[in-house]
Amino acid sequence: MPLLRVATWNINSLRLRIGLLDRLVEALRPDVICLQETKVPDELFPAEALRPLEFPHTVFRGMKGYNGVAILSRVPLAVHEIAPDWCGKGDCRHIAATLRTPRGPLELHNFYVPAGGDVPDRAENPKYGHKLDFIAETRLWFAARTGLARSILVGDLNIAPLENDVWSHRQLLDVVSHTPAEVAGLTAWMQAGFIDAVRHFVPADQKLYSWWSYRNRDWRQSDRGRRLDHIWVTPDLKPALKSQAILKDARDWPQGSDHVPVCVEMRV
Structure with missing residues (x-):
């Protein structure tokens, strides 16, 4: 049965770190790369510079x-245009696609x-309110898609x-990214139709x-990280999950992102 490797990475500026994608491909051998914080308007997307990576879609x-x-893929895909404009902001925070695989889309x-x-x-902080509203909208939208x-x-x-998922649960309870309201919202979103594919392998x-x-200059020594x-995958794909990887060494790449790539392999 064919295998599919899907990697995700907040690249924190595609044009600044485009040269690091070679390292990601060598280390993880993904079939699909999903990038966030590309920070580039569509008309300036560096398609030609990405061509040597051989992700034609x-x-x-x-x-x-x-x-x-952005999504770079060796598997044929088509844009999936059914999602709403989250919070009505038009701020380029989501893209969806349908991948063509041997066992179906x-x-x-x-x-x-x-x-x-x-x-x-x-x-006090409208950005925090926006975040909570965003994850509430996504939860409701996915929950309404019965049979996903x-x-x-x-x-x-x-x-x-x-x-x-944090270096200190107690100390980060009032730090944005681990507050009870955010955790409850994200957990509800996941439970609207998904399972955590990485924690499937890591207790x-x-x-x-x-x-x-x-x-944190000596990030590896102090190891004050967050996941x-x-x-995530829908429960029907749980038996297909084969492995996961978090490329921790990428945090030491020259001019690297503060995020590292995460990858899951599954049978499709």
Whole structure:
């Protein structure tokens, strides 16, 4: 049965870090790469510069300086245009595609959830309110899609939901990305139709991170990370899951992102 490797990475500027995609491809050998924070408007998307990577099927949605998502694929795909404009902002935080696989189509969603600012108070910090509204909208939309199957959701969801998805559950309870309101919202979204494909392989009592702050110079020694980057699959794909990888060494790449790539392999 054919295998499919799907990788997700918040690249934190595609044009700045495009040269690092070679390393990602060499390390993970993905069939599909989902990128977030591409920070490039569609008319300037570097399609020619990406051509040597040999991902002939590409879809993207971007804007100048902020946000932006893209999917690079060796598997034929088509843009999936059924999702709404989340929170009515038109801010390029989601792109979906249908992948053509031997056993039938796979629906793939690539998200970049709002970071939410620094203050976990909706009244004081509108960015936090936007984040909570965003994940509430996505939960309701997916919950309404009864019978959702053969679907994958990936991306920088900007929330570390489990106690061991952060370096200190107690100290980060009032830090945006691990507050109870965010965790409840993300958990409800996942339960609207998905399972956590990475935690399928790594028990919840084990520490697991995909992001380390730029502010921490000796990030590996202190290891104060958070798991902000996720891959979910619909329950029908659970038996197809084969392996997962978090490319921690990518945090040391020259001019690297503060996020590292996450990858899941499955039989399709």
